[in-house]
Amino acid sequence: MLEGISRLEFQPVAMEYFGADPRQAIEVCLEKVRDSDLYIGIVGHKYGSVVAETGKSYTQMEYEEARRIGLPCRVYLRSDKALISIKSHEQNPESIVKLKQFKDDLLEQHNVCYFSNAIDLVIKVMADLFFIAVMELRKDRFGLKPPLQLYRVSMYPYEVGAAGKLRGYFRTIKKEDALLAEPQIISLAKELLSEERYAEAEKLSKDLIGSNQDRDAARAALASIVVPPPKRPIYYCQYEIQFLPYQSRDILRDLGDFVDMLAKAAVYEKTSALDVFDRTLAQAIDLLEEHLHSHMQIVDWLKMYNQFLFSPRLVSEKVRYPEQHRFTVHETVLVIFVTMDLADRITAISRMAARVRRDEPMLPDRTGYNDRQKG
Numbered sequence: 001m002l003e004g005i006s007r008l009e010f011q012p013v014a015m016e017y018f019g020a021d022p023r024q025a026i027e028v029c030l031e032k033v034r035d036s037d038l039y040i041g042i043v044g045h046k047y048g049s050v051v052a053e054t055g056k057s058y059t060q061m062e063y064e065e066a067r068r069i070g071l072p073c074r075v076y077l078r079s080d081k082a083l084i085s086i087k088s089h090e091q092n093p094e095s096i097v098k099l100k101q102f103k104d105d106l107l108e109q110h111n112v113c114y115f116s117n118a119i120d121l122v123i124k125v126m127a128d129l130f131f132i133a134v135m136e137l138r139k140d141r142f143g144l145k146p147p148l149q150l151y152r153v154s155m156y157p158y159e160v161g162a163a164g165k166l167r168g169y170f171r172t173i174k175k176e177d178a179l180l181a182e183p184q185i186i187s188l189a190k191e192l193l194s195e196e197r198y199a200e201a202e203k204l205s206k207d208l209i210g211s212n213q214d215r216d217a218a219r220a221a222l223a224s225i226v227v228p229p230p231k232r233p234i235y236y237c238q239y240e241i242q243f244l245p246y247q248s249r250d251i252l253r254d255l256g257d258f259v260d261m262l263a264k265a266a267v268y269e270k271t272s273a274l275d276v277f278d279r280t281l282a283q284a285i286d287l288l289e290e291h292l293h294s295h296m297q298i299v300d301w302l303k304m305y306n307q308f309l310f311s312p313r314l315v316s317e318k319v320r321y322p323e324q325h326r327f328t329v330h331e332t333v334l335v336i337f338v339t340m341d342l343a344d345r346i347t348a349i350s351r352m353a354a355r356v357r358r359d360e361p362m363l364p365d366r367t368g369y370n371d372r373q374k375g
Contacts, residue, residue: 039066047095178329229359255339269352
């Protein structure tokens, strides 16, 4: 199977490829999950090796980590009708209970695929991956030439995970709720946008749940708003817009990374403190509040933006979902407009943020920079 995955130009990540590492095995496994673009879970009739600290199997912990960070998941369960020896069934009573609970969770969260033997599994996994690869090639409406494989955009220019976690998973909510939105993002949009721009955002939200022609036009309009530079993450965000109204999480993550990048560049310009790039957006905003006394309105807007996008919290009665709030189409479109407006405002007050937005080096030549300062 691993050879077949490689032939489709995906890069499999399996324990066979792990080298020696001083860390615990589970730490390495979870790190590999976080560095992946797609999670494939294969569950048979045994629970597997258990991590002593948690009492959960490696497979379950890897799956839960994939869900936590919002990775797309494909799950394959061995059929109960498969002819296998008694030795291939779980014998430990405690593990039997845990395996059943794990499978129940998988069945609740996913449309799983059953397999009967190794050959059947290979055929079904390869068919799904081939479909993903073909769909990636077809989804090039804006001439963006996306890479073949599914990808997760890194928190450029920061370490992965340093900018916080979105509060929803990758798929948007049901259609009948698509035009709902939290009062917080509506208020922020109305403060930042002109009446004409806000009306445009409202229209595009409605078009995204309209006819196929309306959807295509709305996607094209949104792609014309989210225009690089910088290549990352805006290039990827522009590409991901074509998945609306069905998926929104990656768009919002990339927009959040964009604002995070500009805000930290603005902080660095004021403080020359490199450790700002290891901080969360909320911490960067606090530093902006300390050093941008003449631009407190922008700081307040950034606080509202960060709270809506990244902070876990209870949601309103109109938009309530079990376990997490998933972003609606309306919310997604408003965030697109708000993000680009905030980017304009941040780059207008920070030369370093403007450099980053133009895809120029984050850290210019310090000698030349100092000479210009002295001049």
